[in-house]
Amino acid sequence: MFEHYIKLYLHGKEKRNFPTVEITLDEISTLLFCTNRNSKIVIDRLVKEHWIEWTPGRGRGNKSRMTFLENPEALLSAKCKEMVQNGDLQNASKYMEEYQSLFPKLMDQFSNWMESLFGFQQEETIDGKKDILRLNVNIPSFFPSLEPIWAQLRSQSHVVKQLFDTLVIFDPRSQTIKPHLAFHWEYDEERLKWTFYIRKGVYFHNGAALKAEDAVKSLLEFKDDKSHPFQWMLSQVESIEAKEEYIVEMVLKERHSLFLSILADERCSIVHYGDKKESLIGTGPFSLNRLDDNRLILQANDHYFNGRPFLDFVELWNEESIPGLKEAGSSEFEFMSYIHPSDPEITGNRTTSIEWNTQFVSINTRKQGVCQNTSFRKLLHSILDPSLMKTELGGPRGDLANGILPETSEKKRDRVSAVDLLKSSGYKGETLKLYTFTDLDHVEETAWIIEKCAVYGIKIEASFFPGIELLKDHRLEDADLVHESANMTEQMEMCFLHHFLSSNSVLKIHLNEETMKEVESKLLQMIKMNEKEERLKCLKEIENIMVSETRFLPLYRNQSVIQYNQEVQNIQLTSDGWVEFDRVWFKK
DSSP states (O other), X not given: OHHHHHHHHHHHTTSTTTTXXXXXXXXXXXXXXXXXXXXXXXXXXXXXXXXXXXXXXXXXXXXXXXXXXXXXXXXXXXXXXXXXXXXXXXXXXXXXXXXXXXXXXXXXXXXXXXXXXXXXXXXXXXXXXXXXXXXXXXXXXSOSOOOGGGOOSHHHHXXXXXXXXXXXXXXXXXXXXXXXXXXXXXXXXXXXXXXXXXXXXXXXXXXXXXXHHHHHHHHHHHHHOOSSSOGGGGTTEXXXXXXXXXXXXXXXXXXXXXXXXXXXXXXXXXXXXXXXXXXXXXXXXXXXXXXXXXXXXXXXXXXOTTOOOSOSEEEEEETTSSTTHHHHHTSOOSSEEEOOXXXXXXXXXXXXXXXXXXXXXXXXXXXXXXXXXXXXXXHHHHHOOHHHHHHHHOXXXXXXXXXXXTTOBOOOOOOOOHHHHHHTSOOOSOEEEEEEESSHHHHHHHHHHHHHHHTTTOEEEEEEXXXXXXXXXXXXXXXXXXXXXXXXXXXXXXXXXXXXHSTTOHHHHHSOHHHHHHHHHHXXXXXXXXXXXXXXXXXXXXXXXXXXXXXXXXXXXXXXXXXXXXXXXXXXXXXXXXXXXXXXXXXX
């Protein structure tokens, strides 16, 4: 009906005495490409919508009179707003693009309205007033999966932690493992047989009570599924059994000092499996209300055993979905926004955090070619100076890095002549393949890398991939260089193991067999060490192998700055730069 109204309105606007015009039924049928019978149906509908008044012509030769009552621009705006609020972002986008040329001011008005949607909102619903945190995000592939065993991106992992719980949890403040779904555990003298006592009164989002059998099914599902990249995590587990309704027993093949840390990993979350696999039913502080290509909506779990969140809903909107959303996101949110640390225009409360997330370029030394030449890798190290990148590109680029461990700061570089290295590098003008993500910072840095290498005649061809697409084994194997990031949380040892043992880790795939065997040998030693200081020393030895042999090129650590108004309480950033949704509350 709206499309019909637009056609009639634009046609009528060309006539005299607009908004009341004389028009015949035949004229309407020609304009709408339909029969006179269908034209009458359209007219009746438009009258019922109160968009037009209609006075039919009496007698042969007398024209009917149509009066237009509504501005189509206002109708279109209202229609698109309704679509957006109902989650139909594709059709909202379609209408905006289709009619933007007719109504040039529409996009600006729509963008202003979109901006007002974001941040902290209190909205009236049929169930009363609700507190909503609505953010726009640009996430590659926009949450392709929220099953815990497939959590590969930082964004996925963060949302998984909102939906699911683990038996135990790592407390970053005390740096210890604490009870969670299991309120107590014990082990034998050899630390091979572990017994976990499940908390009573915990319920899944569908109302089912948590029992030991749920934990067993979840962990066996994780252990037995050979398709995911994290096989190493439970490879040392011999058996998992429910001994009683609330008791789980696990037996290890050999002692593992990080076993509790593994169980605290979000990939070992407890999922509800009934008669059929319900992969997104957890016990976490939020349940999944909606997930599609446009929006992810989390709803507070009213019965969360660890305390209900203040927020009723958290909504993440995909800024690529509709026109105006990205523009709205560039402004300050009422709640918060990621901003440039040195922006003088921004005022208000800020939280600044250097993320434990190192940007780096991995060099494929397993693939035959010039990257196996040590001089060529040193040449790349000399050319791609992160301090120069930070100076020239600016933006939220934080501390320079010399490794992936948080304590490893950038060291003074040995100034070796790039010209001399080029002569001994074995480079013969071949084109190297550099693969990376589609994110803006990666696109900017890739252009910078290509420019700097071109000065020395090194040819690089770049390809950009969204999220999970980049992390496929065959793609990482094909690349000569991969511009990636190594995320490190407070559980540094666990993250380090992920980077070298998970099957789709670029560092694992790019290391030649000899170096990989050396790294794996040291990791096997590490997991048997009781003292954390000894384990960290071992990790630094592995990192030194990588750096000294120029197996990868560390660049910098991300810097997050969040601005928020005075109403926001308990704002806390995780080590990977996300806000802890279940802790935030707003003072009105």
